[in-house]
Amino acid sequence: MVGEVLTQTHFVDLGIIQILYLIFVGFVGGLVSGFIGSGGAFVLTPSMMSVGVPGLVAVASNMCHKFPKALVGAIKRAKFGQVDVRLGLIMGASAEAGVMVGAHIQEYIKRMWGDAGSSLYVSLAFVVVLSIVGTYVLLDAFKSKNLSEEIADKPDNKIIRFIHSLRIPGTMVYFPSIGKEISILVTIPLGFATGMLAATIAVGGFIGVPSMMYILGAPALKASATELVIAFVMGAGGSFKYAWSGFVDIRLAMFILLGSLFGVQLGAIGTTYVKDYMIKIVMGTIMLIVLASRGLMIPVYLHQLNVWVHLTPEMIKWLKGLSFAVNFTALLVGCFIVLGALIKGIKEERAYLRKEALRIAEEKALERF
Amino acid sequence: MERVLVKKRPYKKFFVFGILSTTLYYLLITHQELVKELCSKGKWYALFPIITAFVFSYVHGNFTDAFWSVLGIEPKKKRKEVK
Numbered sequence: 001m002v003g004e005v006l007t008q009t010h011f012v013d014l015g016i017i018q019i020l021y022l023i024f025v026g027f028v029g030g031l032v033s034g035f036i037g038s039g040g041a042f043v044l045t046p047s048m049m050s051v052g053v054p055g056l057v058a059v060a061s062n063m064c065h066k067f068p069k070a071l072v073g074a075i076k077r078a079k080f081g082q083v084d085v086r087l088g089l090i091m092g093a094s095a096e097a098g099v100m101v102g103a104h105i106q107e108y109i110k111r112m113w114g115d116a117g118s119s120l121y122v123s124l125a126f127v128v129v130l131s132i133v134g135t136y137v138l139l140d141a142f143k144s145k146n147l148s149e150e151i152a153d154k155p156d157n158k159i160i161r162f163i164h165s166l167r168i169p170g171t172m173v174y175f176p177s178i179g180k181e182i183s184i185l186v187t188i189p190l191g192f193a194t195g196m197l198a199a200t201i202a203v204g205g206f207i208g209v210p211s212m213m214y215i216l217g218a219p220a221l222k223a224s225a226t227e228l229v230i231a232f233v234m235g236a237g238g239s240f241k242y243a244w245s246g247f248v249d250i251r252l253a254m255f256i257l258l259g260s261l262f263g264v265q266l267g268a269i270g271t272t273y274v275k276d277y278m279i280k281i282v283m284g285t286i287m288l289i290v291l292a293s294r295g296l297m298i299p300v301y302l303h304q305l306n307v308w309v310h311l312t313p314e315m316i317k318w319l320k321g322l323s324f325a326v327n328f329t330a331l332l333v334g335c336f337i338v339l340g341a342l343i344k345g346i347k348e349e350r351a352y353l354r355k356e357a358l359r360i361a362e363e364k365a366l367e368r369f
Numbered sequence: 370m371e372r373v374l375v376k377k378r379p380y381k382k383f384f385v386f387g388i389l390s391t392t393l394y395y396l397l398i399t400h401q402e403l404v405k406e407l408c409s410k411g412k413w414y415a416l417f418p419i420i421t422a423f424v425f426s427y428v429h430g431n432f433t434d435a436f437w438s439v440l441g442i443e444p445k446k447k448r449k450e451v452k
Contacts, residue, residue: 068422068427069426239418239419239422240415243408243418244411246408246414248415249408250408251405269442272444272445346442
């Protein structure tokens with residue numbers, strides 16, 4: 001009995017309030033995820049952590065809810081011709097290696113410094129990655145706002161031109177999404193980094209998608225679709241690895257999934273009503289708010305580990321409350337922007353269809369005369 | 370007059386997968402202790418969360434897909450620019 005309790009201490013008890021919260025968080029995370037093409041877990045992992053789930057269990061459970069969803073999404077988008085299977089599998093295989101290394105690091109940190117150490121590591125990774133990617137995405141959004149869609153969709157910079165000109169015999173592979181031969185010596189480290197990040201914060205797409213776009217030169221739509229193949233390959237392997245060690249709390253994953261699948265479908269519908277830069281603005285804004293939320297928790301984890309910071313119980317309570325509130329704000333902001341765009345778009349579409357119906361009816365009436 | 374094209378709504382899919390999905394979640398909520406135990410065992414028990422994730426994704430994915438269609442919320446149709 002004691003052994004049983006001990007093995008389950010990293011799984012929190014879920015009451016009805018926590019379950020409803022997870023479903024709500026899942027819905028908003030899914031909505032944002034469906035809207036911006038990837039990610040979503042950057043909202044979900046911290047949200048799980050804010051109901052008391054240790055960092056490692058949050059990452060492991062999140063990964064397990066994501067990979068079957070990625071498979072469904074990849075098959076759907078492959079039918080539209082958006083998936084570069086070759087690029088996805090090659091990047092996916094190296095990402096798998098990254099996941100294994102990343103997962104080992106996570107498990108080592110948990111063994112050495114416990115739940116507080118694991119949560120600190122995940123939060124620090126969030127702060128570093130979100131500040132870099134969030135700022136870049138926002139800047140890119142404002143830049144592409146003034147460009148036509150066709151130009152904005154074809155990334156071009158010095159790095160892309162250099163990578164395209166690089167010839168290393170025996171390693172060149174033709175990738176249909178890019179339309180050029182690229183050395184796999186370039187794609188392997190990119191895939192590895194994607195996997196490392198996925199095992200650390202459960203969102204590998206923050207490296208995968210931008211690197212395919214801004215380093216390999218793949219169009220945004222194809223990069224985000226191919227990312228689903230990578231997410232599936234590394235997600236399946238990573239989840240199995242974490243589940244093998246008993247870190248996947250499938251209840252958390254499935255309650256998140258309950259809300260998330262409603263959100264993903266609605267978010268994906270929402271993208272058809274807005275311009276490309278709007279998606280990037282939403283992504284960047286939410287990333288920076290979540291970053292603030294995680295940043296606020298770092299002193300708390302440092303205090304728990306007895307390193308550098310010593311806080312009073314009131315300060316800990318205050319910081320936890322504030323972090324939770326900021327995270328909640330990120331969810332609401334995302335939710336309002338996406339739903340707002342969707343409602344506005346649907347209204348305009350219906351008005352257009354009504355006008356069209358009237359025009360056709362008038363034309364038919366005229367033909368009769 | 371409201372819509373130019375009236376698409377058939379997937380009521381059957383909505384009800385079948387809706388009932389299946391509700392049953393799965395009912396079982397999950399009422400058997401939490403067993404689920405926690407199976408998940409924490411590790412080793413070959415790892416197949417339990419993996420298979421569960423696949424089954425839930427398939428059933429609930431089909432349900433949510435039909436859900437929005439039944440409500441009439443559909444993606445914007447691409448129109449060719451007429452000059």
